[in-house]
Amino acid sequence: MDIEEEVARRRTFAIISHPDAGKTTMTEKLLLFGGAIQMAGTVRARKADRHATSDWMKLEQERGISVTTSVMQFPFANHVVNLLDTPGHQDFSEDTYRTLTAVDSALMMIDAARGVQSQTVKLLEVCRMRTTPIMTFINKLDREGRDPLDLMAEIEEIMGVTCIPFSWPIGIGRDFQGVYNLHRDRLELFRGGEHAVPEEIVSVEDIDDDQIDELIGLEAADALREEVMLVREAGDAFDLKKYLNGEQTPVFFGSALNNFGVKEYLDCLVELAPRPRHTMTTTREVETNEGKVSGFVFKIQANMDPAHRDRIAFMRVCSGTFKKGMRLHQVRTGSQIRMHNPITFMAQERSIVETAFAGDIVGLHDKGAIQVGDTFTEGEQFQVTGIPHFAPELFRKVRLKNPLASKALHKGLVHLGEEGAAQVFKRQLGNEVIVGAVGSLQFEVVAHRLQHEYNVDCSWEAVSYTCCRWLHGDQNQIDKLARLYPQNLATDARGHLVFMADGLYQINSIGERYDDVRFSKTMEMTASK
Numbered sequence: 001m002d003i004e005e006e007v008a009r010r011r012t013f014a015i016i017s018h019p020d021a022g023k024t025t026m027t028e029k030l031l032l033f034g035g036a037i038q039m040a041g042t043v044r045a046r047k048a049d050r051h052a053t054s055d056w057m058k059l060e061q062e063r064g065i066s067v068t069t070s071v072m073q074f075p076f077a078n079h080v081v082n083l084l085d086t087p088g089h090q091d092f093s094e095d096t097y098r099t100l101t102a103v104d105s106a107l108m109m110i111d112a113a114r115g116v117q118s119q120t121v122k123l124l125e126v127c128r129m130r131t132t133p134i135m136t137f138i139n140k141l142d143r144e145g146r147d148p149l150d151l152m153a154e155i156e157e158i159m160g161v162t163c164i165p166f167s168w169p170i171g172i173g174r175d176f177q178g179v180y181n182l183h184r185d186r187l188e189l190f191r192g193g194e195h196a197v198p199e200e201i202v203s204v205e206d207i208d209d210d211q212i213d214e215l216i217g218l219e220a221a222d223a224l225r226e227e228v229m230l231v232r233e234a235g236d237a238f239d240l241k242k243y244l245n246g247e248q249t250p251v252f253f254g255s256a257l258n259n260f261g262v263k264e265y266l267d268c269l270v271e272l273a274p275r276p277r278h279t280m281t282t283t284r285e286v287e288t289n290e291g292k293v294s295g296f297v298f299k300i301q302a303n304m305d306p307a308h309r310d311r312i313a314f315m316r317v318c319s320g321t322f323k324k325g326m327r328l329h330q331v332r333t334g335s336q337i338r339m340h341n342p343i344t345f346m347a348q349e350r351s352i353v354e355t356a357f358a359g360d361i362v363g364l365h366d367k368g369a370i371q372v373g374d375t376f377t378e379g380e381q382f383q384v385t386g387i388p389h390f391a392p393e394l395f396r397k398v399r400l401k402n403p404l405a406s407k408a409l410h411k412g413l414v415h416l417g418e419e420g421a422a423q424v425f426k427r428q429l430g431n432e433v434i435v436g437a438v439g440s441l442q443f444e445v446v447a448h449r450l451q452h453e454y455n456v457d458c459s460w461e462a463v464s465y466t467c468c469r470w471l472h473g474d475q476n477q478i479d480k481l482a483r484l485y486p487q488n489l490a491t492d493a494r495g496h497l498v499f500m501a502d503g504l505y506q507i508n509s510i511g512e513r514y515d516d517v518r519f520s521k522t523m524e525m526t527a528s529k
């Protein structure tokens with residue numbers, strides 16, 4: 001098969017949801033269809049994210065499990081599906097945000113009783129930044145939930161996209177009988193039970209077909225017809241272009257636990273979701289079917305073996321045919337790195353997968369030379385853009401228990417910063433080090449790792465900052481601002497200027513006075529100073 005065909009049959013996506021909406025369950029069911037084998041490991045590692053910190057730390061030492069479950073590749077209907085897992089715990093959401101930079105589409109899971117919840121909204125913001133096309137699965141229809149029209153209205157309002165129902169539920173909770181598939185005009189009946197394909201599928205002429213009355217009863221059939229008519233008349237028609245532009249989201253109703261509606265989603269994923277897209281870089285757009293290999297690192301997983309500081313860097317292939325053993329050029333440093341024993345994630349054909357194409361993820365063994373955001377090529381000088389740091393929301397000062405360990409502390413913080421475990425800032429006044437995180441658990445993990453991997457005992461001290469923004473724009477105005485607010489100025493690990501604020505109000509009021517300065521919530525990881 002040539003490179004173009006290989007790329008065309010790939011689908012790389014992630015599931016976004018609020019904890020408990022059913023992401024783990026959905027993942028398992030998807031793997032079932034793909035015939036993948038790591039299911040038990042998946043459940044364990046994913047559930048672990050929710051446990052208390054102490055349990056998490058222990059589990060951290062068994063990291064081998066979660067590496068294999070960070071990316072799950074499986075075949076489905078002559079396609080190769082890459083499902084990228086995202087940490088369940090919201091405290092690791094920066095990792096999740098960045099994982100979303102490595103996918104071509106996303107599935108949003110929503111609990112039918114709860115609607116759109118906070119964690120989902122944040123993840124959606126990231127998808128919107130990149131116009132990632134989203135499909136929506138409204139889950140747990142076997143339980144009492146909210147009115148489907150209500151749920152769709154909420155999604156439309158919060159996400160700013162138009163919902164296009166591909167199926168319509170027949171009843172909910174105890175009365176749930178299945179769905180009418182609007183995309184294919186057929187009844188998919190819910191019979192319960194956790195089988196691979198539990199639904200009974202009955203093709204019908206159209207929504208007026210008499211068979212429907214026989215199968216679901218007159219009353220339910222009348223209600224269904226009325227609702228379907230309403231949805232079809234009042235709603236827009238599906239438009240592939242609009243979905244790909246993030247303006248429409250196909251909506252499925254189902255129950256992941258009962259494996260209901262899952263296959264229908266997968267069918268649509270391979271049929272409609274985008275194949276790997278071209279990649280923007282600092283010099284040009286890289287096409288997926290170019291002969292030469294390129295890729296970028298979006299995640300680093302540490303502690304594979306704490307004794308050796310072994311890390312796995314996850315690289316998304318952007319172009320070419322990646323081959324085991326090849327040498328690649330690390331653009332940031334100019335070094336050549338041999339791809340020894342890269343990990344590929346094909347669950348079934350582990351032994352024969354020695355190549356990877358655009359959209360695939362490969363795991364590279366790393367002893368500390370690779371950073372999140374790194375680009376690899378066969379020699380060309382470009383860096384992939386669009387892999388950002390996100391402004392942290394929590395800040396702490398490090399208090400060192402043994403002052404002699406300051407060198408080790410610095411080294412540890414640099415390494416952990418490169419992995420994306422936390423962000424490290426240096427205040428301009430007094431050179432104080434401030435660590436920024438998206439979730440408080442990150443601080444505990446950093447302290448734990450500093451102690452165990454770098455032999456540094458430290459604790460955290462509160463600081464007044466609650467948000468920060470990177471400064472761009474007119475240099476004169478930035479210099480002026482720096483003179484007036486020295487206590488708020490810091491630099492990030494790459495030397496970019498950051499404004500640390502006590503609250504958004506401060507940024508807003510100062511921002512009004514400095515028209516030519518942009519206060520940015522994200523910062524390109526590859527941007528050089």
Ligand code: G4P
Pocket residue numbers: 017018019020021022023024025026088139140141142143254255256257258
């Ligand atoms: P998450 O990864 O998004 O956090 O959610 P997860 O799949 O773990 O699901 C959260 C809970 O919701 C689980 O119950 C799961 O069994 C349940 N669930 C998922 N899909 C459905 C569904 O379609 N219908 C119903 N009724 N429940 C569903 P739990 O009791 O928290 O965990 P467990 O004991 O079942 O593992």
